[in-house]
Amino acid sequence: MNTVSSGLLFHGADWDFSTLQRIHDSCADIAVSELGLDTYPNQIEVITAEQMLDAYSSVGMPLYYKHWSFGKHFAHHEAFYRKGLRGLAYEIVINSSPCISYLMEENTATMQTLVIAHAAFGHNHFFKNNYLFKQWTDAEGILDYLSFAKNYVAYCEERHGRAAVERTLDAAHALMSHGVDRYPGKKKLDLPGEEKRARERRVHAEASFNELWQMVPTGPAKSTSDLDVERRRALLGLPQENLLYFLEKSAPRLHAWQRELLRIVRHIAQYFYPQGQTKVMNEGTATYVHYRIMNSLHQTGQISDGNFLEFLQSHTNVVFQPEFDDPRYAGFNPYAIGFAMMQDIERIVTEPQEEDRAWFPDIAGAGDTMGVLRHIWENYRDESFVSQFLSPSLMRRMRMFHLHDDPEETAGIRVDSIHDERGYRRIRRALARQYDIGSIEPNIEIVDVDLAGDRRLLLHHTVQDGALLSEVDARRVLQHLANLWSYDVMLREIDSTGTLLKEHVVVPHQIAAAA
Amino acid sequence: MHIVDRRLNPSSKSLENRQRFLRRAKALVQDAVKKSSQDKDIKDVLEGAEVSIPLDGMHEPRFHREGGKRDLVLPGNKKFVEGDMLPRSGEASGRPRDPGEGDSEDSFRFVLTKEEFVDLFLDDLELPDMAKRRLAEAEQDGIRRAGYMTSGSPANLAVGRTVRLAMARRVALGRPTRMAIAELETELLDCTDEKRRQAIQAEIEALKAKARRIPFIDPIDIRYRKFEPTRKPAAQAVMFCLMDVSGSMTEHMKDLAKRFYMLLYVFLTRRYRHVEIVFIRHTDHAEEVDEQTFFHGPASGGTLVSSALEAMHAIVRSRFRPEDWNIYAAQASDGDNSYSDSELTGRLLSESILPVTQFFAYLEVSEADSEIFGSPDSSIWSLYQRLRADGAPLSMRKVSSRSEIFPVFHDLFHRRRGQESIVP
Numbered sequence: 001m002n003t004v005s006s007g008l009l010f011h012g013a014d015w016d017f018s019t020l021q022r023i024h025d026s027c028a029d030i031a032v033s034e035l036g037l038d039t040y041p042n043q044i045e046v047i048t049a050e051q052m053l054d055a056y057s058s059v060g061m062p063l064y065y066k067h068w069s070f071g072k073h074f075a076h077h078e079a080f081y082r083k084g085l086r087g088l089a090y091e092i093v094i095n096s097s098p099c100i101s102y103l104m105e106e107n108t109a110t111m112q113t114l115v116i117a118h119a120a121f122g123h124n125h126f127f128k129n130n131y132l133f134k135q136w137t138d139a140e141g142i143l144d145y146l147s148f149a150k151n152y153v154a155y156c157e158e159r160h161g162r163a164a165v166e167r168t169l170d171a172a173h174a175l176m177s178h179g180v181d182r183y184p185g186k187k188k189l190d191l192p193g194e195e196k197r198a199r200e201r202r203v204h205a206e207a208s209f210n211e212l213w214q215m216v217p218t219g220p221a222k223s224t225s226d227l228d229v230e231r232r233r234a235l236l237g238l239p240q241e242n243l244l245y246f247l248e249k250s251a252p253r254l255h256a257w258q259r260e261l262l263r264i265v266r267h268i269a270q271y272f273y274p275q276g277q278t279k280v281m282n283e284g285t286a287t288y289v290h291y292r293i294m295n296s297l298h299q300t301g302q303i304s305d306g307n308f309l310e311f312l313q314s315h316t317n318v319v320f321q322p323e324f325d326d327p328r329y330a331g332f333n334p335y336a337i338g339f340a341m342m343q344d345i346e347r348i349v350t351e352p353q354e355e356d357r358a359w360f361p362d363i364a365g366a367g368d369t370m371g372v373l374r375h376i377w378e379n380y381r382d383e384s385f386v387s388q389f390l391s392p393s394l395m396r397r398m399r400m401f402h403l404h405d406d407p408e409e410t411a412g413i414r415v416d417s418i419h420d421e422r423g424y425r426r427i428r429r430a431l432a433r434q435y436d437i438g439s440i441e442p443n444i445e446i447v448d449v450d451l452a453g454d455r456r457l458l459l460h461h462t463v464q465d466g467a468l469l470s471e472v473d474a475r476r477v478l479q480h481l482a483n484l485w486s487y488d489v490m491l492r493e494i495d496s497t498g499t500l501l502k503e504h505v506v507v508p509h510q511i512a513a514a515a
Numbered sequence: 516m517h518i519v520d521r522r523l524n525p526s527s528k529s530l531e532n533r534q535r536f537l538r539r540a541k542a543l544v545q546d547a548v549k550k551s552s553q554d555k556d557i558k559d560v561l562e563g564a565e566v567s568i569p570l571d572g573m574h575e576p577r578f579h580r581e582g583g584k585r586d587l588v589l590p591g592n593k594k595f596v597e598g599d600m601l602p603r604s605g606e607a608s609g610r611p612r613d614p615g616e617g618d619s620e621d622s623f624r625f626v627l628t629k630e631e632f633v634d635l636f637l638d639d640l641e642l643p644d645m646a647k648r649r650l651a652e653a654e655q656d657g658i659r660r661a662g663y664m665t666s667g668s669p670a671n672l673a674v675g676r677t678v679r680l681a682m683a684r685r686v687a688l689g690r691p692t693r694m695a696i697a698e699l700e701t702e703l704l705d706c707t708d709e710k711r712r713q714a715i716q717a718e719i720e721a722l723k724a725k726a727r728r729i730p731f732i733d734p735i736d737i738r739y740r741k742f743e744p745t746r747k748p749a750a751q752a753v754m755f756c757l758m759d760v761s762g763s764m765t766e767h768m769k770d771l772a773k774r775f776y777m778l779l780y781v782f783l784t785r786r787y788r789h790v791e792i793v794f795i796r797h798t799d800h801a802e803e804v805d806e807q808t809f810f811h812g813p814a815s816g817g818t819l820v821s822s823a824l825e826a827m828h829a830i831v832r833s834r835f836r837p838e839d840w841n842i843y844a845a846q847a848s849d850g851d852n853s854y855s856d857s858e859l860t861g862r863l864l865s866e867s868i869l870p871v872t873q874f875f876a877y878l879e880v881s882e883a884d885s886e887i888f889g890s891p892d893s894s895i896w897s898l899y900q901r902l903r904a905d906g907a908p909l910s911m912r913k914v915s916s917r918s919e920i921f922p923v924f925h926d927l928f929h930r931r932r933g934q935e936s937i938v939p
Contacts, residue, residue, distance in 0.1 A: 017518050024516050045519045054529045069575055071536030074529040075625030098517070105522055120516075166535075174576050323591025332590065401592040403601070405585040415599040418592055431588040442580050467583025476576035 007301045013108035020044060020103075023113045024120065030296045031121040035289065036370050039124040040099040040139060044116065047102050053077055055092050055102060062100065063146050065153035065264075067169055093119035095127040095275070097139040110307040114314065117293035122286025129378045130281070132274035142271060149264045156257050168258050171480035172244060172265035178444055179244030179266040180273045182437075191249060232451055239445040239460075243481065244269070246446050252455065253486040262484075277437050280382045284338020287319060288373070291339070321398065337398075341385070344394045345373060355392055387432035395419045395427055402427045407466075442469060444491070455487040463495045468502055475504060482508040537631060543568040548627070548635045566627055633781060658742045667739025681736040690729040691722040752841040753791040754779070755827050756809065759848040761798040761818040764880075771880040772847035774920045776809075779845060782928065791840075793830055797823035803830060820852045820895060824863040837871040844868065845876040850893025857898055865902055869909070876927050877911040 009026055010019050024042065031037040047055070055062070057074035064070065094100040101119040103112055127133050138145075157165045172179070232238075240246040244266040248259045275282070294315075298308045321336035322328040345363065348356045349372050352364035363372050376385065396419045404416040416430075417423030433439050448458040461469055474491065482489040486508055493502040537544060547566035595601075627635070663673055696719060703715045756776050760769065794809035795801055798816030801823040827844065835842060852860065869875060877899055892900065896911065903909045912923045 017520070020518050021516070024518075028516075042516045043519060044516065045521045047521045051521060051524070057529050057532065066531050066535065068532060068535035068539045071529060071532030071534065072540075072625075074533055075536060079625040102521075170575075177577055321590055324589035325591065325593075329591075332588075398590040399592040400588055400590055401595055403587045403589065405587065407582060407584070412600040412602045415595045415597060415601065416586070417597055418595060420597070423597060427588055430586045433586065434588060442578050444578060463583075465584040467580040467585075470579050470581045473576040474578060476574070477578050480576075 008304055009113070009297070009302045010109040010307075011304070013110070015109040015112055019109060020046075020112060020116070023109075024116055026297060026302055027113070027117050027121055027293050030293050031117075031125075031289070034296060034370075035121075035292060036374060037121055037125040037289070038128060039121060040097040040128050042120045042124065043098040043100045044120060045100060045102050046105055048105055049081075052092070052102065052104055053081060061094065061146055062143070063150055065150045065169075066157075067153075067173075068166070069170075069173060091115040091119045093123045094142075095123075095133060095137055095139055095271075096142050097128075099124040099127065099139075108310065110303070110310045111314065113297070113303065113307075114290055114294060114311055117290035118286045121293065122289030123282060125289065126278070126282050126285045126377055129374070130274070130278060130381075131379055132278060132381055136274050137271050145267065149268070152260065152264065156261065160255075160257060165261070167483070168261050169265065171484050172262050174477045174480040175243050175247075176265055176269045177441055179242060179262075179269045181242050181245070181270065228452065229448070232449065236449060238449075239447045241443070241445045242266070243444070243446060243459075247481075247484050250449075251485050254484065258484075274381075277381045277383070277435070279334040280332075280338040280341075280435065281377065281380060281385050282338075283334045284342045285373075285377050287315075287335050287339040288342035291315065323399075340394055340398065341389055342373065344391050345369075345376065345389060347393075348391065353393070359391060360389070382435035383432050383437070386435055387428055390428045390431065392419075392424045395424060400427050400431070402430045439464065442467075457481075457485050457487065457489045459489065459491045461491060461493045463493050463501055466495070468493055475506060478504055478506040479509065482506045537627075537635075540568060541635070544627070545635050548632060566625065657745050659745050661741045661743035663738040664741040665735075665738065667741070671739040671742075673738045673740045676738040677732065677736050680738065681732045684733060684736060685729065685731070688729050689725075690731075691726050696722050696726070752843060753793060753835045755830075755842070755844040756792060756794050757823045757827065757844060757846040757848075758794075758796050758809065759798075759818060759820070759823075759851075760796045760814045761851075762815045763818060763851045764849050765882065767882060768849050768880040771914055771917065771920065772878065774917065775847055775878050775914070775924060776845070778920065778924050782924075791835070793827075795823050795826050795830075797826070801826035818848075818851050818853060819856050820846075820848065821856050821859040821863055824860060824868055828863065828867045831871060842872045843874045843876075844872050845878065847878045847880060848895055849881065850879045850895045852894045852898075854894065857894060860895075861898055861902060864899075865905070869902070875909050877909065878923070879911065879913045881913065881915045 009022050015023075024044065031039070053074060056077050057070045091104070092102045099120065101115070101124075103115055107115065127137075127139060133139075153165065153169070236250050237246070244262050247254070248262040248266065251259075254262075294303070294308070294311050297303045298305075303311070319333070319336045319339045321333050321340075322330075346369045348360055348364050349366050349369045352360075357364045366372055376389065380388065399419055401418040402416045402423065403413050405413045417426040419427065443462045443464070445460050445462075446457060447460050450456045450458070469491075478489050478491055488508070489506045491504040491506075492500055493504075494500055544566060547568045663676055699715055699719050699722070703712060703719065706712050706715060756779065758769075758772050758776065764772075792806075794804050794806055796804055796809055796812075796814065797819065798814055799819040799822060800816075801819075803826065804812060823846070831837065831842060864875075877895070879893065879896055896913075899909055899911055903911070910927055912927065914920060914923055
């Protein structure tokens with residue numbers, strides 16, 4: 001066959017399944033031998049544009065429970081797609097084992113190669129090796145869990161009515177961003193285990209009851225109210241920032257199935273937690289990997305010049321970063337900055353300047369590009385990655401500058417620093433903070449419950465930089481929270497000095513348990 | 516590695532989510548549908564449409580912060596140096612406002628399919644006084660053809676099918692044709708060689724024997740027509756669409772009338788499965804036409820409304836017995852009628868048509884720029900006014916522009932409580 005004799009993987013734009021197989025094998029070859037990637041086994045699925053839209057609306061997952069909000073997103077995406085305002089992604093990749101990549105059937109052979117290199121190797125390696133994903137997600141089990149979730153939600157709808165399930169899910173979705181454990185190593189509380197322990201204690205106390213001990217004098221008693229607060233907080237595991245977790249375990253009037261629904265939403269939120277923190281790194285890795293693989297394929301004569309130009313064209317589109325005054329500007333493009341940083345690291349490792357040696361003594365001139373990059377991909381997230389590896393030369397190249405917007409400053413917005421000697425560190429710190437999940441999400445905790453009184457739930461929002469919660473949305477979310485909790489909820493916004501800035505009180509609409 | 520082809524998987528996995536969304540947003544979407552339908556061509560409307568609903572109510576709230584001190588790193592510095600102050604609202608200083616998420620702030624746009632759109636639009640419409648006449652009537656039994664069967668009475672023998680099957684069997688089993696045997700027999704007559712004669716004779720015998728073994732028609736070939744009892748729906752209705760296509764009707768007016776009927780047509784074919792529709796167009800004479808001709812066929816001439824009413828009456832008499840059918844009629848006209856015809860029209864209506872119809876809607880179309888209220892009533896309008904004053908079930912509306920069609924239609928067929936089929 002012509003293809004084989006000339007060494008090209010394919011001719012022109014057409015492809016079939018054997019082409020895909022050949023492309024995958026060639027990419028795998030380069031990924032393993034040249035880049036030293038370590039990936040989950042791949043599963044490549046060819047889908048239509050409509051299926052891509054379907055996948056969009058369920059955050060890319062192949063199966064998901066039913067909820068109107070997904071329909072809303074679907075309708076929204078579809079409207080844009082139909083009008084031609086927005087193209088579809090070339091691929092979607094799922095952090096699972098085997099790693100599933102969706103390929104659109106409309107893609108040309110070159111695009112399929114690009115997508116396979118990007119998703120099936122770049123993202124795949126990142127999913128398997130990055131510490132956040134290792135820590136928080138279970139790639140083996142996610143599809144089974146989603147399938148369970150889907151069936152369970154369907155079962156609940158049948159058993160308890162669609163409206164009741166929808167109400168619970170609505171509320172859970174509103175709290176989803178505050179339904180993740182941010183730190184590992186929390187002590188595992190599980191309800192049955194807890195109950196068992198309490199039962200055993202009670203049995204023991206009953207068995208070894210002796211009236212004599214009641215008369216033994218004890219030390220100066222803590223005041224009962226102090227004791228109460230302490231015991232209550234210990235019992236309820238307060239303060240607690242995982243709102244969904246707290247409700248699941250402690251909301252007094254929820255049914256078991258409602259708790260299970262909260263748990264499902266919480267687990268899914270937790271699964272996506274690392275993805276939000278690694279956008280730049282994840283896309284940077286994948287883009288860097290596809291760039292290397294495609295170049296390698298071209299150099300070894302497996303891709304023709306014409307097809308390589310086609311690749312370069314889409315690659316350039318993907319890594320395009322409009323400047324801030326460009327109408328197309330919509331924040332930093334994670335592909336652009338990620339890819340630029342990876343390339344910059346490659347430059348530092350192989351041909352460092354004096355400046356780089358001063359800034360990055362560990363890696364400058366280390367020689368082993370892939371070793372350094374693999375280490376970075378494994379051990380950083382966006383925030384730490386930017387604050388460690390954004391180099392002055394890249395800041396100069398992208399002409400970054402830092403604005404400080406203080407509402408109390410009437411003269412306007414101050415240009416705090418620019419890409420010069422004085423500004424490098426400040427720009428880097430500020431950009432890293434933009435990617436810090438801790439400064440993106442408001443810090444909200446449940447601090448107390450008035451168990452003896454009206455069971456009011458008390459939350460604190462620790463205000464940073466004077467940014468209060470958006471009033472309307474906060475009330476809506478609190479309404480959902482109150483409906484689940486079934487009693488009043490109060491949110492206090494407190495700044496770092498402990499001054500109370502604002503207070504929201506919400507009364508539950510309906511008692512969730514009665515639904 | 517596996518490659519899975521998902522393209523053949525059942526599509527529209529999101530359909531259910533979408534339906535849930537629509538159900539939830541129903542009231543909002545319905546409003547939007549009505550608004551968007553007003554200034555759209557009906558054809559476009561029926562293609563489905565993009566509607567936009569306020570985000571409120573469909574909003575998914577999240578905790579998020581606003582205000583406060585903000586730090587921002589941007590690419591593409593050209594002239595700023597440290598310490599510059601940029602005026603806050605100045606466009607020139609180029610602070611991008613709200614990057615990225617501008618599209619869904621106050622309203623939410625999406626596309627409805629044709630079915631969804633029509634469903635929502637027609638949701639609270641109903642054919643007036645449906646089934647009043649023959650509500651009590653039980654479903655009728657009837658029979659209809661339902662394929663073939665292998666047993667049955669000789670009267671139902673399906674000859675064509677039987678012969679076809681027999682032929683297939685004969686061809687398959689290689690039954691010798693009569694012609695083949697006849698050929699051999701003529702050859703036998705001409706043949707002089709004794710040996711050859713014997714051979715031919717033997718062959719003829721063999722063929723004849725085979726032909727006897729393989730019958731021309733075998734019992735397994737025989738098929739009978741199968742009939743099956745069915746129930747005919749009882750609440751049957753017929754809708755007469757009458758339209759003036761005479762010379763006095765301009766293109767614009769025809770267009771309005773056509774729109775009204777198209778809407779009506781969609782409404783009827785959608786809401787009631789057993790509704791017959793009769794299209795009658797008239798000039799100074801009337802004719803029953805098919806849908807295509809009704810909407811698109813060219814015609815011109817004078818105007819005699821009575822001709823259409825007569826035609827309708829004749830059709831009712833011959834095909835739709837008022838005892839069995841609920842009869843509805845909708846007439847569209849520019850209001851012109853020859854004076855001599857008024858009396859006949861009035862008599863036909865009040866004596867022949869109205870007594871048998873449940874509902875008679877009259878739509879008067881006029882030029883787009885004409886002042887409806889200023890102009891004197893047309894001859895038909897004043898005639899019908901008179902009839903209505905006598906309590907005839909007659910609804911009338913005037914329409915002069917496209918945007919009014921939907922509201923008028925909606926108004927006429929709005930689902931009503933109680934007895935008020937006569938709308939002022």
